[in-house]
Amino acid sequence: MLLNALLLALREIRRNLLRSFLTVLGIVIGVAAVITMVTLGNGATRMVADQIAGLGSNLLMVMPGQRLGPGRDSAGAPKFKIADIEAIQQQVNGLKAVAPVVGSAVTLVAGTQNWSSTVSGTSNDYFVAGNWKLAAGRQFSDDEERAGKAVCVIGNTVKKELFGKQSPLGSSIRVKAFACEVIGVLAAKGQGGMGMDQDDTVLMPLRTAQRRLTGSLDIGNVMVSLKDATNSTVAIAQLRSLLRERRKLAENADDNFNVMDTKQIAETLSGTVRTMTGLLGAVAAVSLLVGGIGIMNIMLVSVTERTREIGIRLAIGALEHEVLLQFLIESVVLSAFGGLVGVVLAFFACLGLTALMSMPFLFNPGINLTAFAFSAAIGVIFGYVPARRAAQLDPIQALRHE
Amino acid sequence: MSEASPPLIELRAITKTYGEGQAAFQALCGIDLVIRAGEFVAVMGPSGSGKSTVMNLLGCLDTPTSGHYLFRGIAVETLDRNQRALLRRHSLGFVFQGFNLLARTTAQENVELPLLYRGETAEARHAAARAALKCVGLDGWEQHTPAELSGGQQQRVAIARAIVTQPLVLLADEPTGNLDSKRSHEIMELLLALNRDQGITVLMVTHEPDMAAYARRIVHFVDGLVDSDTQHAGSSAVGAQAEAPCC
Incomplete structure (x- = not known):
């Protein structure tokens, strides 16, 4: 049936x-x-x-100026100096890496190719804080950092644009007015959380960037990477009170700097x-x-x-x-x-x-x-x-x- | 011959009321009727006289309000829906005024349908359907759908579907109602041949005296009651030679 x-x-x-x-x-x-x-x-x-995972979790971004918002003024806030970095390293507990960053937008030239990118002057801690691995070459040596030598580590996009498939190691790139030797290439990360290309970057020692690009001892912002076990609320509190003290802020004054937690960004996103x-x-x-x-x-x-x-x-x-x-x-x-x-x-x-x-x-x-x-x-x-x-x-x- | 056969169908004091209360309409007001095997009965009467109603009751398509209906001695009013369906499946064949064939379905498949519900094998179905279609003169039209057939041909398919199960009774409700006079006579001669050659009892509702003339017995209904019930012998001779003996 x-x-x-x-x-x-x-x-x-x-x-x-x-x-x-x-x-x-x-x-x-x-x-x-x-x-x-x-x-x-x-x-x-x-x-x-x-x-977000590629950005490195447990990362704090410390920037001068107040959190953006209506009626807030960030222009007059004092910049960070290298002494601030050292103080943070010594006085805040549970940190894995503290990397100063001096950023500058520049045009790069290598041979007949040129490319506009962002140069960051920083330390080897940046590799830890930013969760960067090297695809080729090496990090900065102590000597290069101390002396502010013209060496750089380039991102994958910069490498592709300037050198194509050739190895860039040992070649030199002209950055503004000076030539800079490529000592390493970063492993590719792809697009960032906000849609920007994270691989479009050039890293050089902090001192090199300060002397040859910005011409000042100011530091743009600080990347602080926390150890996995560190409680970020406690670390942020310590960091804030340290910076308030160093910047001599009165009890009732607003912060003239701003600490951003990537975990928060990640959660928001x-x-x-x-x-x-x-x-x-x-x-x-x-x-x-x-x-x-x-x-x-x-x-x-x-x-x-x-x-x-x-x-x-x-x-x-x-x-x-x-x-x-x-x-x-x-x-x-x-x-x-x-x-x-x-x-x-x-x-x-x-x-x-x-x-x-x-x-x-x-x-x-x-x-x-x-x-x-x-x-x-x-x-x-x-x-x-x-x-x-x-x-x-x-x-x-x-x-x-x- | 009809006098000697046992009663095939017996209606006793059948009434049928449609609707309820004020709007109630009594279509049948106590019908008594006996039909014997092998008869060819025409049911006549004006509109609203209850002739179609009695046909639907006889065919178990509808249930009476009161009274008794005996089919071969079985009290039909005591049967449930499924038992009535089985009675239709095994003993009754229907031909409707509106043909009621399945649309977009070939003549062959339409005729096979009752056999499918009987659970016959594919070969048995095909053979029986072809034989039935041949019997109604539709040899070669097996694969046509109703839309591709004329009214007369469609009614022939419907008749083939009704007789393919070799029923005891063929119930036809105004089988020629939608056909012109030439086709009507062809259909009537087909029914006559089935009655004469296969011994199928034929019950037919019609309001055309021409068509009723084919029957040996004519029952007149008026206002839900049997008005007259007359036998007349010789009529079956009309054009009997026109139809080739079939099956």
């Missing part, structure tokens, strides 16, 4: 190709839209999380991405609902025709449960087929889109299952329930249905 019902159901699907196609299409779109949106959202979250994922999920849920209503429509529109058909079947001796089994199989086959096509379509759409946006592709079984189950359930319910109502009529009523 099951075989019979299956035969009847398949025959019915083939007979009503357009209706079957529309039903399937409704389910396909609903399922594919939801899965694609949620998967892309997940990929974006992961991408941001990866970038992932919070934003989570919101985006939620938003995408909501849009997806709406499309699932719309898809569901589409399925409902096509099923309900065909009820008149199908009621007469059920009347005919009952009149020639079909039993109620035989008719119902046929309709149930029909709904299940169409819904399951539509759901599967939707899942497959979403898979390829996600594969393509994530590749296009250079995002990781994270297959999410939960959403695949949910979207499939929801659409299939709607398809089955709205295929089956009207049929059940019709099959319970007296045959003559079903036949007369207008």
